[in-house]
Amino acid sequence: MFKKTPLAAGIAAVATIIFAGGCAVADAGKNGKVDYTAMTPHELAEYLIFEANGGGFNLAQEMQEGGTARDRMKQDELQKACSIIGDGKPDAETLEAVRQAATESIVYPEGGIQLGDWERGRVLAWSGFGYRVGHNYDDHNVREVGGTCYNCHQFATDRVGGNVGPSLTGYGKTRGTSEPILKYVYDMIYNPHTYFPCTHMPRFGSSGFLDKQAIADIMAYMFDPESPVNE
Amino acid sequence: MLKKALLAIPVALALGATAHAEKPPEEVLQGLIDSIDSRYLTQSEMNLMMMPDNPALWVGMDGEDLFHTPRGPNNVSMEACDFGKGPGVLEGAYVEMPRYFDDTGKVMDLETRIVHCMTEVQGFAADDPAVRQRHGSGSDHMKIQTYIAMQSNGMEWNNPLDHPLEKAMRDAGQVLFARRAGMSDFNCYACHGQSGKQVRASVLPNANVPEDWTKAISWPAHRVGHDNVRSSQHRVRGCYYQMRQAGMLAGSDASIALISYWTDMARGQPAILPDMKR
Secondary structure, X not given: OOOOOHHHHHHHHHHHHHHHHHHHHHHOOHHHOOOHHHOOHXXXXXXXXXXXXXXXXXXXXXXXXXXXXXXXXXXXXXXXXXXXXXXXXXXXXXXXXXXXXXXXXXXXXXXXXXXXXXXXXXXXXXXXXXXOOHHHOOOXXXXXXXXXXXXXXXXXXXXXXXXXXXXXXXXXHHHOOOHXXXXXXXXXXXXXXXXXXXOOOOOOOOOOOXXXXXXXXHHHHHHOOXXXXXX | OHHHHHHHHXXXXXXXXXXXXXOOXXXXXXXXXXXXXXXXXXXOHHHHHHHHHOHHHHHHHHHHHHHHOOEOOOOEXXXXXXXXOOEOOOOOOHHHOOEEEOOOOEXXXXXXXXXXXXXXXXXXXXXXXXXXXXXXXXXXXXXXXXXXXXXXXXXXXXXXXXXXXXHHHHHHHXXXXXXXXXXXXXXXXXXXXXXOOEEOOXXXXXXXXXXXXXXXXXXXXXXXXXXXXXXXXXXXHHHHHHOOOOOEOOOOHHHHHHXXXXXXXXXXXXXXXXEEEO
């Protein structure tokens, strides 16, 4: 993901050393017993997730997107770069690398950004279903994947939304539907790190969480003059 | 209301007999509310009113019976088990967990220590329902956990970090707290790094505010929305579930590391046991 920058190579190299180091320590414990205290906190955290007693999670479970939980727990470059103890930001160079990679990840629909069906978008924006695993697996054949948008945002005021992210009430009414604002919202849903590197908002497009139709419908919910968001 | 209050009196008398329990959980919480301006602590007026009648109090009473009754193939009670302060000593034991236990060479939280007691001391098989069933107010686990935890009500969280393993687990837990992964890129800070934030209608506790955080980690608690008493392990599992990360395994060292860190974050604040949550 960051392969184009020397910095990213550095991050990757460090990550490789940490991981290799963790394994070496784990294998070389005295009496065949793994010594947690010989590892750095990062090495131990990785060991506890992936190795200790077969792993701290149900790693063999198959995921909705394919692969196993083991794959899902592996961090990509962005997740590594943005995992900061204390919830601070990485240095400016890393942030710029995150931002640049995010921008490059965004794929636009053929024929440009179009608004879809706001009524379906309203359902999707409300739904918290999708991609949960473990003890109560979200079966995507039974129900379609939602956007979990209301978890963090307020939209139309007929339902209570969260405030982890900004309120989006009246979004289209106050901003119009010009090409730049549609692109901005599409980018924010697809990969918000292009504007806010290391934001807590998920990358709904880049991760494959939402497909293009779902993004178009949720955007319609935000922009359509008929949508209750714009009452 | 009066009838309910009268019903609660015998429970308070039966369970409030220890020296440190002179302040019932609702007064411990009120002390925190008086000390800080927090939307999280005050979000449910109904729960505050209901706390003297917390259903978890009854679950804890059942746990008292289970704890002191000889059980299992070895026909011994849990009084023979050491929860960190000597066999059968429960007062203040829970607020000093997770901790290192010499007999296992491991850092253990309350739930894994109860499993150890059931299997090693009482002789239950690992797949016996008493051991295996971890969740729900009707489970032996929740009854016993609630009873043991209540003997730490009002006492300050103070999990020891003197042993190198305790420190290692706490530090790894700090890394896990910040570690982003999964379909949503979330870590624990996504929900617990700021004050006054809410997911849908629920106001979230801020891990950086110890007065908030002590309530957040005060499990067992009766979770009103689930109509069941829930544990720390249940909470951690639920967080990983909502974060779209992998399914956490009950009692894994990863879960104990995280609980070691989250307990450290509430250090010095009084525990609310049992608590009542949305």
